[in-house]
Amino acid sequence: MSECNYLYGNYCAEKRVTVLSQMLDFCGIEKDRLRARWVSSAEAPEFVEEINEFIDVLKPLGPSPLKKQTSKDVA
Amino acid sequence: MNMNDLILYEEPRIGVFVCDCGSNIAGHLDCADVAEYAKTLPNVVYVKENLYTCSEAGIVEIKKAIKGQNLNRVVVASCSPRTHQPLFSSSCAEAGLNPYLFEMVNIRDQCSWVHMGKRDDATQKAKELIRMGVAKSAGLEPQEEIESSLVRKVLVMGGGIAGLSAAQALADMGLDIMLVEKTSNFGGLLQQVHQLDTGGSARALLSKIIDDVQSRSNITCYTKAIVKETGGYIGNFEIKIDTQNGLIKDKVGCIVVATGAVPLIPKGLFGYDGETVISLMELEQKLKKDDLTARRIVFIQCAGARTKEREYCSRICCMIGVKNAMIVKEKYPLIDVRILYRDMQMYGTHKEQMLWDARGKGIQFDVYNPDNPPEVKEGKVSFFQSITGKIIDLDTDLVVLSTPLVPRSDAPAVANMMRVPTDQNGFFLEAHAKLRPLDFAADGIFVCGSGRYPATSTEARTQGLGVASRVAAILFKDKLVKSAIVAKINPESCVGCKACLTMCPYEAITYNRDKRICEINEILCKGCGNCAATCPSHSAQLCGYKPEQLLAQIGAA
Amino acid sequence: MIDIVRQKISKLLSDGSVKGVVALAMANGHVAPCLFQKEDDLEPLCLGDTKKPGDARYPLNKVLITIARQYPEDVFGVLVRGCDERGLYVLYRLNQLEPDKVMTIGIACPQELAKACECKKPYPDELVAGEKTEGITQQGVQDMEDMDLSKRFSFWKNQFSKCVKCYGCRDICPMCFCRECSLECEDIISKGELPVDIPVFHLTRAMHMTDRCIDCGLCDETCPSGIPLRLLYKKTSKIMNAEFGFTSGINKNEQSPLNLMGPAPEK
Amino acid sequence: MDYRNTLTTCTYCGCGCNLFLESLDGKLTHTTPCKTSPVNEGKLCIKGWNVHQFVQSEKRLNKPLLRKDGKLTEVSWDEALDFTVSKLKEIKEANGSDSVGFFASAKVTNEENYLMQKFARAAIGTNSVDHCARL
Known part of the structure; x- marks a missing residue:
């Protein structure tokens, strides 16, 4: 965590993600759909592993419940 | 237009x-x-x-x-x-x-x-x-x-081998140097070393370099001096140095941090007493004074390193241990020398060869398990030899503990003053391990020597030279040209809430009292985008990464 | 209670400690924000109670900002309830008002209003009139959390789709002072379309409210579609409190964890 | 220092929402819905929330414009009205009363709208009258 190129950027991001994920949950959207992890550009295997794991989490959740919304109801 | x-x-x-x-x-x-x-x-x-x-x-x-x-x-x-x-x-x-x-x-x-x-x-x-x-x-x-002016002067913090080498090389290029050393002598850790891994005498090497540095007209040396304050930005740093003759204020274009590291004093480890159980650095002293009386010496590697408190490998202690073991063996062939180790870290062909040579000289190597570490009792070291499955007792009259280099106690203060980061071990953290090993993320500030990570004298010297070339690449330009990927604040929409101000890690944002808005110093800005993420009215935006540009990118995904 | 308030305002005006006092006035049967500048003009002063206590509250801090931006050198008084005072603290933090240019006339809310608001602190630190009543636990957020996920989803989807994008929640909000608003940024919020982008529109605003909302409830009152916005923002406050030990407007020298570099503070 | 809130009625549609126009030293600064109004009970739509803006808009016409040589030019009310009268007469004579239509605004009062339709029916003689006040 302390290795951010921009010193504290990731800490700042983490705080916001903490709030947002709980707000999503409050609004009925699975908070697992949002994820923040820190992987350096030199850690390709970790990145791949992370993404694969994320996919494994996302697949059972299915498409976003908001996706069906695209056809707008007429006001 | x-x-x-x-x-x-x-x-x-x-x-x-x-x-x-x-x-x-x-x-x-x-x-x-x-x-x-x-x-x-x-x-x-x-x-x-x-x-x-x-x-x-x-x-x-x-x-x-x-x-x-x-x-x-x-x-x-x-x-x-x-x-x-x-x-x-x-x-x-x-x-x-x-x-x-x-x-x-x-x-x-x-x-x-x-x-x-x-x-x-x-x-x-x-x-x-x-x-x-x-x-x-x-x-x-x-x-x-963005263009700005440059002061062709360099502050080198630390008068060890890395700082000396950097100063020497920069002076060769005709730049003015301020070399600041905290103690009364130049030479740093190398002053305590007896013989170099390459064979030569540390004292000879040091005195040659120190004499040269002190004779240069464009190097101003300060001993017993401490850098008190640094401000400004690349090309135009403002510094204050507390010297023996009072406070000095000056401007420099770049800063080199070569503040070094210190050997861990292994208090409480393996029965350390400074007499029959000593540290590697104390052995160097003994060798220097030629007062080695012991007949059976056991080296214990990784003493206080790669432990829970200090997870890192200090990298150079294996080589130093083997080097000293060989010096002992050469001078007193009858002395029995054993090295107890976890893994030998002998990087590079030269040092790998040293390991073979050491074995050839009759130095014995044995692996120990950290879960079952050697025990030092009076006149005896016992350890579990995994190959035979037995506890081996070694009679010994001198135990040498190979301890790691640890960050200086004032490293956090230096890091804080310069606003540069340290890693989880407390060593200074470079901008990128592979691509920018001698730079800090903050422009115009560089790092070399053991302050960055334990280094041999050869490496510290090489890093010093490397840093000099990094500095030269900046200071020999006519002016500073900086990437335009910086944040800008729209003065029309800024409400001066100062949220961005506290979020800027580079202190590039100031509050303009008269206009009641926040403003960015583009030279100091590194384009991290913290302000843009924080600004409630998207008045702060990062050039090249504006919301509309990023959202277009996301929209296309 | 109103007489004590009137006396206090009168005193502040007569001894010259303030240039004017922002409060509420009753004229022709309607309550409106007002700037009282003369001690003998205080007859129409009211506290915003008509049919029920506090049913005609207005964002007086917002009025104060408008006036203070024009007259930055002068000191003004302002009538505050607990929430308004919290709002002032947030506005000091965000540099929109200067603490030494503001004098408060604090009134406590009656139990009935505190209950309706589920207000945690229905009185200001500096109290001039009224009796402190106890804070109310926020059952509404808890009830929502107790629902299962899909129920919550359909609840909010239904609520958000009622939105007519009047921006009233923002316009009435005493904590909204930006000249340009992210909710009008076309890249985030599509322009001229209804229903609004669910849940982007309301969550964007909620995220902007996380370290600001002082739970005054004016948004709820002004929403023509009756969306329980306050509940949404109460949740952000709850998260901020649970995660970072932060409550916006709790004290004069507060710092928002979201505006501080580095990791979240120890709880 | 002249701060005031003036109670008025929204001009955008026929609902008649009550709102306060907040002004500081003669300049409109905000619109605030009136909480004590039985019509809108402290609520407004997006148009109502922004009524203070159009009043002071730089784009708002303060004088009539007449297209002369392809360019819109400021003219006096007399000139504008004379021109309108002559054109309306001309069209009516050439193509009949039903060739003219009248479109009224919700931003004016009922009385003014009444006059408008009266003028359309009595003076011009057409029933083609419409308005935007049908929200």
């Missing part, structure tokens, strides 16, 4: 260059198919696949296309932006296109490398990445680079 602004009113004409990177990219995905796809994207008027886009021929292609096809945006889909973006964007500039109208898509590290063996998927992802890059590029705006 200048030429640059006119581009904003033109329809985007985007050129896309897809790089095979030999087989690095083309070996794992279908570049021709990707290139065909790129042709179908909005505003793309020209697409070219190259074997190596970064080659002379590839660059010529880009330049030719900018002129011939009247391109006003260029997208290169290839490797790491970190290494190649400067080349491509400057090539665009040479062809008359503002370099900030260039966008890079990473289809190597982020695509071919991570999806090896999945050709179809990798091809599909490359298409998607390019679609995103193209979407972002359409909204790119030309930027003017």
Whole structure:
């Protein structure tokens, strides 16, 4: 965590993600759909592993419940 | 309105260059198919696949296309932006296109490398990445680079071998140096060392360098002096030094941090008492004074290193242990020398050879297990020898503990003053381990020697020279030209809430009392975007990464 | 209670400690924000109670900002309830008002209003009139959390789709002072379309409220579609409190964890 | 220092929402819905929330414009009205009463709208009258 190129950027991001994920949950959207992890550009295997794991989490959740919304109801 | 602004009113004409990177990219995905796809994207008027886009021929292609096809945006889909973006964007500039109208898509590290063996998927992802890059590029705006003046003077903090070497090399180039040493003598840790791993005497090496440094007219030496304050920014740092003759204020263009590290004193470890159980550095002293009376010596490696409190490997202690063992054995062949180790860290061919030579000289090596560490009792070291499965008792009259180098106790204060980061062990953290090993993330501040990580004298010296070349690359330019990827605050919409101010890690933002808005110092700004993320009214925006540009990119995903 | 308030305002005006006092006035049967500048003009002063206590509250801090931006050198008084005072603290933090240019006339809310608001602290630190009543636990957020996920989803989807994008929640909000608003940024919020982007529109605003909302409830009152916005923002406050130990407007020298570099503070 | 809130009625549609126009030293600064109004009970729509803006808009016409040589030019009310009268007469004579239509605004009062339709029916003789106040 302390290795951010921009010193504290990731800490700042983490705080916001903490709030947002709980707000999503409050609004009925699975908070697992949002994820923040820190992987350096030199850690390709970790990145791949992370993404694969994320996919494994996302697949059972299915498409976003908001996706069906695209056809707008007429006001 | 200048030429640059006119581009904003033109329809985007985007050129896309897809790089095979030999087989690095083309070996794992279908570049021709990707290139065909790129042709179908909005505003793309020209697409070219190259074997190596970064080659002379590839660059010529880009330049030719900018002129011939009247391109006003260029997208290169290839490797790491970190290494190649400067080349491509400057090539665009040479062809008359503002370099900030260039966008890079990473289809190597982020695509071919991570999806090896999945050709179809990798091809599909490359298409998607390019679609995103193209979407972002359409909204790119030309930027003017920022220029500022340079003070051709360098502050070197620390008079050890790294700092001395940096000062020497910088002086050779004709720059003015202020060399600041905290103690009363130059030489740092090397003053305690007996003989170098390369064979020569540490004292001889040091006195040669120190004499040379002290004789230079363009190096001002300060001993018993401490850098009190640093402010300003690259090219124009303002510093205050507390010297024996009072406080000195000056301006320098760059700062070199060569504050070194200290050997761990192994209090409480393996019965350390400073007499029969001593540290490696104390052995160096004994060798220097030639007062070695022991007949059976046991070295214990990793004493206080790679433990819970100190997880890192200090890297040089294996080599120093072996070096000293060999010095002992050469001088007193009858002394029985044993080295108990966990793993031998003898990097490089020279040191690997040392290990073989040491064995040849009759030095015995034994592995110990950290879960079952050697025990030091009076006149005896017992350890579990895994190969025989037995507890071995070694009679000994001197135990030498190879302890790691640890960060100086004042390192956090230095880090805080200069606003540079340290790693989890407390050593100074460079901007990038591979790509910018001697730079700090903050421009104009550099690091060398053991303050960064335990280094041998040869390495510290090399790093000192390396730092000198990094500094020279900045200070020998006519003026400082800085990337225009910085944040800007719209004075019209800023409400002066100061939220960005507290979020700027580089202290680049100030509050203007009269106008009641926040303002950015573009030289100090590193373009991290913290302010842009914080600003409630998106008045702070990062050039080249504005919401509309990023959202276009996300929208295309 | 109103007489004590009137006396206090009268005193502040007569001894010259303030240039004017922002409070509420009753005229022709309607309550409106008002700037009282003369001690003998205080007859129409009211506290915003008509049919029920506090049913005609207005964002007086917002009025104060408007006036203070024009007259930055002058000191003004302002009538505050617990929430308004919290709002002042947030506005000091965000540099929109200067603490030494503001004098408060604090009134406590009656139990009935505190209950209706589920207000945690229905009185200001500096109290001039009224009796402190106890804070109310925020059952509404808890009830929502107790629902299962899909129920919550359909609840909010239904609520958000009622939105007519009047921006009233923002316009009435005493904590919204930006000249340009992210909710009008076309890249985030599509322009001229209804229903609004669910849940982007309301969550964007909620995220902007995380370290600011002082739970005054004016948004709820002004929403023509009756969306329980306050509940949404109460949740952000709850998260901020649970995660970072932060409550916006709790004290004069507060710092928002979201505007501090580095990791989240120890709880 | 002149701060005031003026109670008025929204001009955008026929609902008649009550709102306060907040002004500081003669300049409109905000619109605030009136909580004590039985019509809108402290709520407004997006148009109502922004009524203070159009009043002071720089784009708002303060004088009539007449197209002369293809360009819109400021003219006096007399000139504008004379021109309108002559044109209306001309059209009516050439193509009949029903060739003219009248479009009224919700931003004016009922009385003014009444006059408008009266003028359309009595003076011009057409029933083609419409308005935007039908929200």
